[in-house]
Amino acid sequence: NAGVMQNPRHLVRRRGQEARLRCSPMKGHSHVYWYRQLPEEGLKFMVYLQKENIIDESGMPKERFSAEFPKEGPSILRIQQVVRGDSAAYFCASSRDRRSSYEQYFGPGTRLTVT
Amino acid sequence: AQTVTQSQPEMSVQEAETVTLSCTYDTSENNYYLFWYKQPPSRQMILVIRQEAYKQQNATENRFSVNFQKAAKSFSLKISDSQLGDTAMYFCAPDFGNEKLTFGTGTRLTIIP
Numbered sequence: 592n593a594g595v596m597q598n599p600r601h602l603v604r605r606r607g608q609e610a611r612l613r614c615s616p617m618k619g620h621s622h623v624y625w626y627r628q629l630p631e632e633g634l635k636f637m638v639y640l641q642k643e644n645i646i647d648e649s650g651m652p653k654e655r656f657s658a659e660f661p662k663e664g665p666s667i668l669r670i671q672q673v674v675r676g677d678s679a680a681y682f683c684a685s686s687r688d689r690r691s692s693y694e695q696y697f698g699p700g701t702r703l704t705v706t
Numbered sequence: 707a708q709t710v711t712q713s714q715p716e717m718s719v720q721e722a723e724t725v726t727l728s729c730t731y732d733t734s735e736n737n738y739y740l741f742w743y744k745q746p747p748s749r750q751m752i753l754v755i756r757q758e759a760y761k762q763q764n765a766t767e768n769r770f771s772v773n774f775q776k777a778a779k780s781f782s783l784k785i786s787d788s789q790l791g792d793t794a795m796y797f798c799a800p801d802f803g804n805e806k807l808t809f810g811t812g813t814r815l816t817i818i819p
Contacts, residue, residue, distance in 0.1 A: 624806060633797055633809035634751075647806065682751060689805055694741070697751035 593618065595685050595698035596665075603704045610670040610677070612701045616685030623666045624695055625658060628680040640666060641689070673705045708733045708802045712810035719788055720818050726773075727783045727813045729798030739801045740774065740781045745812075746794040754796070757781065785815075793817045 596615040604610050616623050621642050626634040639647040640660035651658065655673075660666040670677055680702045684695035710731045719725040729742075742754040757765045757774050765772050769789075773782045781800070785792055795814050799807040 626807075626809075633811050634799075634807070635809070636806040639806055647804075650806075680749060684751075684807075694753055694756060695807060696753070697743075699748075699750050702749075 595620075595683060595696050597681075597683050597698035597701050599701060600699060601702050601704070603706060604673050605706055606674060607672050610673050610703055610705075612668040612670075612681050612683075612703070614666040614668070614683030614685075614698060616666070616683075617696055620685035620687050620696070622686045622689055622693075623660050624684045624686075625666075625668050626682045626684065628682060628700070630679070634682060637668075646689070670703075673703070675705050678703055678705045708735075708800075708808055710798055710800060710808050710810040712798055712813050714813045715811070716814045716816070718816040718818055721790060722787055724784065724786045725788055725815065727785075727796050727798075727815065729781045729783070729810055731779050731781065731798070731800050731808075733779070733800070733802045735802045738803050740772075741799045741801070741807065742770075742772070742781075742783045743797045743799055743809075744792075744794045745797065746791075751797075755783065788817050790817050790819060 623640045625637040628634045636650040638651050638658045655671045657669045680700045682700045683698045686693045686695045738759045740757045744752045744754050755767045755770050769786045771784045795812045797812045798810040
């Protein structure tokens, strides 16, 4: 039973380029969460999605960032025109249900470096 | 605002000893869930233990246990018989009923051989 999968594991982008991060939830999970971890900090919630729906995007920066979770395929976190401050580890988590009692299982993360 | 505080940025303990990591939080919610996650050098986030706020009994998972004091809004993690593999960052991460985790700043735990 594969866990949460994220790719790529490492991504290097020059300033101004686009970064596209992918997340495949665990089998049977239809709820996906994205978190960002800046160096030496805890994780910060960005967005919560179900299939074809954004449920909560209160943690997403207003510009340049978008997320989707299509009916088919992985969830995508897209960062347009990246800046150095976007360098961070981006973690995806999935859960079986939206209720808080269900644990979130994390992927290994994507480390984005903006040069 | 819902906040999480881990007041110990770093801790170290000898192998086989017991260590307690503290976590306090602030919320006006009554029903919520509390989690401790471990992040070893591999950076993978691993669930260590969970506690339901409506349960008075403290959760236990093998060498890991919690001391949950709801009135004091305190949720500490105790690691007994510590092992070298316990070396990691530990994050307290409640879900205050809004289906997202709020992470503390973490405690870097080092187990000394």
